[in-house]
Amino acid sequence: MADFLQELHNWIIGNDVYHIADSCEASAGWSNIGANTYDPTPDSNDYIEGTASLKTGNSASGQTSIGHSKILDNPLNMERMEFGIFTKVEDISQLSSTGAVIIYAGTDNVANVYFDTFPASAITEGEWCRVGKRLTDMNILGQPDIRSINYISAQWQFANTSVIIPLGDIKFDYINYGPAEHLASSATFYNKMPATPNLCVALFDAGGANQAHSPMQRRSIRILVRGANRSEGMDLANQAHALLHDGAGSALYKKSLTRYKVESSSVIAPVQQIGIDENSYLLLGFDVELITKEIN
Numbered sequence: 001m002a003d004f005l006q007e008l009h010n011w012i013i014g015n016d017v018y019h020i021a022d023s024c025e026a027s028a029g030w031s032n033i034g035a036n037t038y039d040p041t042p043d044s045n046d047y048i049e050g051t052a053s054l055k056t057g058n059s060a061s062g063q064t065s066i067g068h069s070k071i072l073d074n075p076l077n078m079e080r081m082e083f084g085i086f087t088k089v090e091d092i093s094q095l096s097s098t099g100a101v102i103i104y105a106g107t108d109n110v111a112n113v114y115f116d117t118f119p120a121s122a123i124t125e126g127e128w129c130r131v132g133k134r135l136t137d138m139n140i141l142g143q144p145d146i147r148s149i150n151y152i153s154a155q156w157q158f159a160n161t162s163v164i165i166p167l168g169d170i171k172f173d174y175i176n177y178g179p180a181e182h183l184a185s186s187a188t189f190y191n192k193m194p195a196t197p198n199l200c201v202a203l204f205d206a207g208g209a210n211q212a213h214s215p216m217q218r219r220s221i222r223i224l225v226r227g228a229n230r231s232e233g234m235d236l237a238n239q240a241h242a243l244l245h246d247g248a249g250s251a252l253y254k255k256s257l258t259r260y261k262v263e264s265s266s267v268i269a270p271v272q273q274i275g276i277d278e279n280s281y282l283l284l285g286f287d288v289e290l291i292t293k294e295i296n
Contacts, residue, residue: 003259004219004259004260004292005190005191005203005204005205005221006127006190007257007258007259007260008190008203008221008257009188009189009190009203010128010257011252011255011257012188012201012203012240012243018084018174018176018177018178019076019176019177019178020049020174020175020176021072021076021083021105021149021152021175021176021177022070022072022152022175023049023050023173023174023175024040024047024050024052024053024054024172024173024174024175025042025050025051025052026042026052027039027040027041027042027054029070029071030054030068030069030070031068031069031070032066032067032068033065033066033067033068033069033153033155034058034063034065034066034067035062035063036058036059036060036061036062036063037056037057037058037063037066037067037068038056038057038058038059038066038167040054040055040056040068040172041054041055041056041167041168042054042055043055043168043171046088046171047171047173048086048128048173048174049086049173049174050173050174052173053086053088053171053172053173053174054068054171054172054173055167055168055169055170055171056068056156056165056167056168056170056171056172057164057165057166057167057168057169057170058163058164058165059164060164061161061162061163061164062161063158063161064157064158064161065155065156065157065158066155066156066158066165066170067102067153067154067155067156068153068154068172069104069110069151069152069153070151070152070153071108071150071151072149072150072151072152074150075107075147075148075149075150076148076149076150076177077146077147077148077149078105078135078146078147078149078177079146079147080136081134081135081177081178082132082133082134082135082177082178083103083105083114083132083133083135083138083149083152083176083177084103084130084131084132084133084175084176084177085101085103085130085131085132085154085172085173085174085175085176086128086129086130086172086173086174086176087101087123087128087129087131087154087156087170087171087172087173088126088127088128088129088170088171088172088173089123089125089126089156089169089170090125090126090168090169090170091125091169092120092123092125093159094158094159094163094165094169095120095123095156095157095158095159096120096157096158096159097119097120097121097159098117098119098120099117099118099119099157100118100119100120100122100123100156100157101117101118101122101123101131101154101155101156101157102115102116102117102118102154102155102157103115103116103118103131103132103133103153103154104151104152104153104154104155105135105144105149105151105152105177106141106142106144106149106151106152107143107144107145107148107149107150107151108150108151109151110141110151110153111141111142112141112142112143112144112145112151113140113141113142113144113151113153114135114138114139114140114144114146115138115139115140115141116133116137116138116139117157118131119196121194121195121196122187122194122196122197124189128173130187130188131187132176149177152175154172154175156170187199187200187201188200188201188202188203189201189202189203190202190203190204191203191204191205193224193226195279198226198227198228198279198281199226199227199228199232199233199236200225200226201223201224201225201236201240202223202224202225202226203221203222203223203224204221204222204224205219205220205221205222206220206221206222206287207220215293215294216263216291216292216293217291217292217293217294218289218290218291219289219290219291219292220287220288220289220290221287221288221289221290222285222286222287223237223240223241223244223285223286223287223288224274224283224284224285225237225240225271225283225284225285226277226281226282226283226284227281227282227284228281228282229282230282233282233283233284234271234284237271237284237285237286238271240286241267241270241271241286244265244267244288245265245267252265252290253265256295259294259295260292260293260294260295261292261293261295262290262291262292263290263291263292263293264290264291265288265289265290266288266289266290267286267287267288268286268287268288268289269286269287270286271284271285271286272284272285272286
């Protein structure tokens with residue numbers, strides 16, 4: 001069921017409302033960080049939004065990271081917003097385990113920014129993943145104006161200075177911002193729930209009476225939500241519950257994904273407390289039963 005879980009995971013991310021800070025359709029306006037960093041190059045074969053992503057890498061060893069920055073034509077008001085990017089990394093072992101990706105949003109230059117670092121565990125190797133955070137929860141350098149954000153940047157930190165990333169083994173796309181309280185403002189995973197971040201959603205295969213050799217399949221999915229407190233966790237869990245609710249009013253009803261079409265979805269019960277994890281964070285969850293049809 002892993003391929004279906006991935007499609008459902010991607011749909012949940014894509015169904016959330018983000019504003020585009022930069023679509024990453026072209027290299028114009030982007031500057032390189034690092035002496036041997038390749039110019040960002042459009043990739044029309046692999047992207048998360050629009051018609052292309054930007055691929056990057058470095059041509060020689062001897063540097064600790066690669067990155068790119070851009071000054072936006074029009075400043076953005078990100079008050080009460082979260083800022084994030086989508087990235088795809090082909091070999092996560094080449095990046096620092098504790099600080100794989102750093103994102104920046106600021107005013108005019110890197111001297112006045114909100115910034116935060118995400119570990120390698122926040123990224124699934126070979127898949128598009130979003131890293132993001134509410135600006136007011138990020139680190140601050142200088143005096144950025146949250147109502148006038150026009151500097152954006154992302155850096156990928158290496159495991160050591162001998163690392164060489166072939167052009168295209170790191171890609172980035174759909175640099176975005178949106179309401180911090182929205183569902184995908186938290187990290188979303190499938191088949192795992194990493195130790196970090198504290199607030200996240202994870203999708204797991206909960207079994208189901210699949211019929212062999214039939215294009216129609218009955219599937220059961222367990223949705224788990226972790227939060228530092230009950231209020232935070234319940235807010236996120238209820239958003240996920242509403243997104244997957246029963247009937248023709250559901251955003252998932254009769255929805256064609258990539259390989260599968262969802263014929264129906266049925267939330268089995270209200271959100272319930274499942275338990276407490278090893279770090280004393282609350283675990284909430286609910287089950288969804290779906291009937292899907294293979295279309296490709």
